[in-house]
Amino acid sequence: MSFDANMGDFTPQEIAAVYRLMAMRRDMRHFLPDPLDDALICRLLGAAHMAPSVGLMQPWRFIRVRDPELRASIHALVEAERIKTARALAEREDEFMRLKVEGILDCGELLVAALADGRESHVFGRRTMPEMDLASVACAIQNLWLAARAENVGMGWVSLFDPEALRRLIRMPEGSRPVAVLCLGYVPAFYPKPMLEEAKWAHRLDLKSMLHTDYWSDGGDLPEVESR
């Protein structure tokens, strides 16, 4: 990878580190039990809070799960949905059941990320695209994920749950909605490739096949896209 002469706020080494960080970030399911210290958690949540949001609405909320019983209840909710998902996958049921899809009981720190209630008052950028609030929360989670990886901390985003059941479990107000159970913690090792790629559940698509020029039906005309 080569860079143009840098005229900006980041050095070539820093720019390279950003791409390397994105390439090394993984959706983790295997954790060490060591806790994360409060200052580190503050930095990670601070990274999330620096995310962009539609109309600057900042719709993200985070619940830090400290109570072991609550953690066990969240795990039970996820386990119930794991079984239902497996059944819905029909011929891939057995293959799915062999995957480790979460590390809720093992990770050092458990967070729930959610959409706040009262979002209907935010119209800017959402009149025709109300789901932009979720997009903002996802950007916050991606910031958290990247900051965690930079600090050598793994994260896994679990979405195998009934959102209404999780909302009630955490006593979230009506109109709010959980979007992620986030397992955070130190890890034995970061997977060299996405776990679902290693397990041959899915394969990486060629970026070129995902690009179009002007109209969807036209192929992209980008020069050679580097694979990372």
Added chain:
Amino acid sequence: MSFDANMGDFTPQEIAAVYRLMAMRRDMRHFLPDPLDDALICRLLGAAHMAPSVGLMQPWRFIRVRDPELRASIHALVEAERIKTARALAEREDEFMRLKVEGILDCGELLVAALADGRESHVFGRRTMPEMDLASVACAIQNLWLAARAENVGMGWVSLFDPEALRRLIRMPEGSRPVAVLCLGYVPAFYPKPMLEEAKWAHRLDLKSMLHTDYWSDGGDLPEVESR
């Protein structure tokens, strides 16, 4: 900001650069017309493609808008929605109309980011949370945004449009859905603060007010959260 002794893959300087990058990223509306070179665009799209996705479904698609007439048509769609949004904002209509909310005609490069069609076959992590496909696209866009800022390129995410009208304009297949018009390009300067904060449209919320411990109603118990 202090860091623990680093035992990982990133140096303290690189970790600090990641946080600085997140703090300096802005939703830009003012651009210089200079084009971006193809190699740079490839790097930015490559960053997007390194994003996490639910069940590794990689639902993101990108349309690069090269035709000036198509760009003008997209601008017209956004302008129509800007007027409708202003009216929906009622007492804030005039204030909204004074904001510059997009740089579609000015920026060096225009992309449309979209959700692919055929997503209903992806059940993993989506049986109860179908919107996780959008979350994945948002993570890809956040990667692109951060990579762009690192490379001294500004980006603005515009969601002021009728998604069905934009879908038809770009000849996207049924079942696909545009999620962002992305203005990319060099900028006269990056805003020191979010433009909507500078314009006093909205203010930054205190992170502490967005954190809960165990249950939503309980306050967070984090130590002093650094403001960045």
